[in-house]
Amino acid sequence: MKELVQFLAQQLVNDPSAVDVKETQGDTASVLELRVAKEDLGRVIGKQGRTAKSIRTILNAVASRTNRKVVLEIVEDR
Template sequence: MKELVRLLAQQLVNNPDAVEVKETRGDAATLLELRVAKEDLGRVIGKQGRTAKSIRTILNAVAARNNCKVNLEIVE
């Protein structure tokens, strides 16, 4: 799932080399932290958070197939 988030984010931003995804596995869920360049932050979040919500929806669909839970945080 880490690679999925990285692939989606790289397609959205102007500086794909700056995309970083950190994965932290917990007891209940996996936490994915997405970091992008400061000027690309708005592209990943989208108007009123629609793009971020769409990424989370795709991620939750994949997680449901694998019987796990995933949380996505977009970090400045």
């Protein structure tokens, strides 16, 4: 799933080399932290969060096949 988020984010942003995804596995859930360049943050989130919601929907569809939960966190670097 990490690769899926990385691929989707790289297609959306202007600086694909700045995309970084970290995965933390739990017993039944995984947490994915997505970091992008500061100027690309708006592209990943989208208007009113629509793009982020779409990415989360795709992730949940993939995760439901393996009976897991996935949480996507879009992290802003300072």
